[in-house]
Amino acid sequence: MNAVNDLMKPVAFPNPYDVPLQELDPSPEALYDSGQHWAYFERLRNEAPVHYCENEAFGGFWNITKFNDIVEVDSNNEVFSSEPNITIGESKIDFSPPMFIAMDNPKHDAQRKVVSPAVAPMQLAELESLIRGRVATVLDNLPVGETFNWVDAVSIELTTQMLATLFDFPFEERRKLTYWSDIAVTSPNVEEYGVSEEKRRDVMLECLEYFTGLWNERIKRPKKNDFISLLAHSSATAEMDPLEYLGNLMLLIVGGNDTTRSSMSGGVYAMNKFPAEFKKLQENPKLIPNMVSEIIRWQTPLAHMRRIAKEDYEIGGKTIRKGDKVIMWYISGNRDQDVIENPDDFLIDRKRARHHVSFGFGVHRCMGNRLAEMQLRILWEELLPRFSRIEVTAEPQRVRSNFVMGYTHLPVKLHAK
Amino acid sequence: MANNEQDTFMPTICFVEHDGTEHSVTVNSGISLMEAAVDNDVPGIDADCGGACACATCHVMLDKDWFEALGDREATEESMLALAAEVTDTSRLACQIEVTDALDGIKVRMPESQF
Numbered sequence: 253m254n255a256v257n258d259l260m261k262p263v264a265f266p267n268p269y270d271v272p273l274q275e276l277d278p279s280p281e282a283l284y285d286s287g288q289h290w291a292y293f294e295r296l297r298n299e300a301p302v303h304y305c306e307n308e309a310f311g312g313f314w315n316i317t318k319f320n321d322i323v324e325v326d327s328n329n330e331v332f333s334s335e336p337n338i339t340i341g342e343s344k345i346d347f348s349p350p351m352f353i354a355m356d357n358p359k360h361d362a363q364r365k366v367v368s369p370a371v372a373p374m375q376l377a378e379l380e381s382l383i384r385g386r387v388a389t390v391l392d393n394l395p396v397g398e399t400f401n402w403v404d405a406v407s408i409e410l411t412t413q414m415l416a417t418l419f420d421f422p423f424e425e426r427r428k429l430t431y432w433s434d435i436a437v438t439s440p441n442v443e444e445y446g447v448s449e450e451k452r453r454d455v456m457l458e459c460l461e462y463f464t465g466l467w468n469e470r471i472k473r474p475k476k477n478d479f480i481s482l483l484a485h486s487s488a489t490a491e492m493d494p495l496e497y498l499g500n501l502m503l504l505i506v507g508g509n510d511t512t513r514s515s516m517s518g519g520v521y522a523m524n525k526f527p528a529e530f531k532k533l534q535e536n537p538k539l540i541p542n543m544v545s546e547i548i549r550w551q552t553p554l555a556h557m558r559r560i561a562k563e564d565y566e567i568g569g570k571t572i573r574k575g576d577k578v579i580m581w582y583i584s585g586n587r588d589q590d591v592i593e594n595p596d597d598f599l600i601d602r603k604r605a606r607h608h609v610s611f612g613f614g615v616h617r618c619m620g621n622r623l624a625e626m627q628l629r630i631l632w633e634e635l636l637p638r639f640s641r642i643e644v645t646a647e648p649q650r651v652r653s654n655f656v657m658g659y660t661h662l663p664v665k666l667h668a669k
Numbered sequence: 670m671a672n673n674e675q676d677t678f679m680p681t682i683c684f685v686e687h688d689g690t691e692h693s694v695t696v697n698s699g700i701s702l703m704e705a706a707v708d709n710d711v712p713g714i715d716a717d718c719g720g721a722c723a724c725a726t727c728h729v730m731l732d733k734d735w736f737e738a739l740g741d742r743e744a745t746e747e748s749m750l751a752l753a754a755e756v757t758d759t760s761r762l763a764c765q766i767e768v769t770d771a772l773d774g775i776k777v778r779m780p781e782s783q784f
Contacts, residue, residue: 327723329748361751373754373782606717606726613723615748622782 260285260652268292277305278315278581279340281439284555284657285650290596293317293584302568310340313558313577314570319588319609321568322580325559327614329356332559332578334616339655340558340579341439347453349499353507353616362488364619367479367504370418371620375477379417383627386413387634394666399645402664406631407516414627415508420478421466432459433509436502437656446652460498467497479504511553512624514658516631517648518551519543521662522598524644529600537636543600544628549608550598555583555657557612583657585609641667680773684711684729687781696768702777703727703764713779720764722746725753727763729777735759739766755780 263282268291276296283289296303301318316322325332337343337354348354352363369375390409394400408430415433416426435455438446447455466480475485483489483500492500523530533539559578564571572578586608587595611618618624635642643665651658682705684692694709706714706727718724722745731739736759742750746765750756763777 323718323721323723327718327721327745357748361748364752368752606715607719608717611717611724613718613721615752617724617752619752 260649262286265292268295273300273303275305276300276303277307278317278584279305279307279310279313279579279654281652281654284654285652289555289583289654290587293581293587297584297588302570302572304570311342311577313340313579314572316567316578316580317584317588318568319585319591322582322585322609323613324567325578325580326557326609326612326616328565329614329616331562331565333562334360334557334559338557338559338616340556340577343449345449345453347449347456349456349502350496351499351503353503354499357615360615363500366486366489367482367500368619370477370479370482371508371623373622376622376626379623380626380630382417383414384630384634386410387630391634391638396639396666396668399663399665402520402644402662403513403517403648403659407513407659407662410516410627410631411509411513414512414623415505418479418504418508419466420470420476420480428459428462429505429509432456432502433505436506437510437653439653439655456498456502459501460494463497463501464494507618508620508623510656510658511618512627514553514656515547515551515624515628517659517662518553518657519547519628519632520642520664521644521648521659522547522550523642526598529598530641533600533632534636537633539600540629540632541625542602542605543632544625545605545608546598546600546602547628548610548624549586549592549605551657552583552586552608552610553657554610555653555655556581557616580609582609582612638669639666640669643667678770678773680768680770680775682706682768682772683774683776684713685776685778686713687779687784698767698769700768701764702729702766702768702772703762705768706763713783714763715783716764718764722749722762722765725749725762726783728753728756728780728783729761729763730757730780731759731761731775731777733759735775735777736761738771753780754782 265283265288268276278289278292296315296317301321303315306312316325333356334354335356337348352360390406394405412426412430415429416423435452438452467484470481471484475481556579561572561574561576561578563574589595611621645663645665648659649661651660679695679697681693681695684706692711694705696705701720703714703716703720707716715726717726746762750760
């Protein structure tokens with residue numbers, strides 16, 4: 253993945269204020285890796301917070317860009333359906349494995365409740381010392397004074413180790429999880445830099461084959477608290493067909509991997525863009541929990557979620573029609589100055605930092621949010637006593653996506669304490 | 670001015686942490702139980718969604734008598750509680766309970782998982 257992304261050339265888009273409002277389209281993937289999406293969303297929030305547009309790849313869809321409108325749509329699961337999928341695109345080869353994030357109730361709750369015990373708040377205390385030990389090992393083995401890719405050495409390594417534990421996946425083969433996660437979120441619309449839908453399907457079926465082996469092994473043993481064992485031993489999921497097993501695996505792999513990975517990189521990047529905040533943190537490490545929420549807001553690891561209206565619905569003076577596609581742009585809601593003061597600034601002591609839309613709201617709200625926060629908290633608790641500075645030596649390279657707000661390369665040089 | 674005493678009455682709410690630590694706050698009627706906690710920096714009520722019944726981070730547990738006195742949960746509240754941890758028969762979301770004078774003296778417990 254890194255190799256292809258390294259070749260990525262930026263694409264120049266018109267200034268959003270030069271585009272007729274009804275044609276303003278914030279969905280092209282190449283807007284995002286170059287940071288041009290910010291101005292597009294700023295104009296939409298100010299001039300057309302509930303806005304309809306059409307795009308060759310994605311058809312017609314509504315853009316919801318203000319914080320409170322996003323909360324309203326996200327929490328109204330009666331009107332806004334998550335089926336058949338929760339991202340802006342449609343599969344052109346009819347390959348959409350079912351997963352509970354893309355199911356409405358009652359099925360959603362039944363399946364979610366099967367796997368949520370693995371990341372439930374009470375479970376986290378048991379995971380904390382394991383995570384801290386791993387973070388310490390990774391950080392103690394990093395080079396000091398020479399530039400390396402933070403994304404691969406820290407963000408990917410730590411989130412992949414966590415994921416391997418949650419699945420009780422063979423630890424030495426854990427990078428398979430990273431590979432499958434990257435392929436799972438690749439958009440066919442960036443084919444030149446990503447992979448085709450056919451290739452993606454083939455890789456996902458390899459993933460299913462591997463996990464079927466793990467399922468067959470877990471089903472023979474007593475139930476324990478890893479995702480596969482929970483799925484195999486619970487009545488709501490034991491009879492899933494293979495594609496549905498795959499869909500839920502993709503959900504759990506991506507949900508627990510790409511997101512926290514991006515926040516682990518984004519936090520370091522933010523500290524370099526706002527150096528006064530790093531000083532503030534060094535002087536007062538008690539700010540770490542609040543800072544973690546601010547990192548998750550500032551980064552917004554997933555840019556959007558999509559819904560389909562099940563009936564006509566009035567919002568922001570517009571009427572969304574039954575059957576319309578609706579995109580909630582979390583990346584924009586988190587920059588809404590009517591709800592968040594100075595939203596472009598990264599402020600680790602921001603008041604009410606938890607009030608962000610990155611985890612979504614309503615019944616589909618992020619299941620692993622407490623675990624994500626804990627991983628980030630521990631990372632920073634262990635970074636501070638080890639290094640005096642975490643220097644970003646060049647601008648990062650980003651994933652070309654309108655969904656995953658991630659980095660492929662973040663060159664970092666550590667300074668000794 | 671005969672009702673002056675009633676007009677200025679402010680009910681007292683007691684929030685109890687999972688370890689038994691009590692936080693008593695005296696607030697105006699008309700706000701939500703969630704706001705009563707947040708406005709007074711009571712730990713354990715995160716209220717991530719700001720009171721939209723959309724995140725289940727203001728989960729509280731009531732005594733049976735208070736639970737019955739407050740009436741049924743709405744469907745949205747039921748659906749959010751269905752996904753919360755440590756839910757009991759008397760669990761509520763504090764953002765969905767309005768503070769009234771009648772709530773004076775109520776004790777609500779908070780789950781360990783919200784700390």
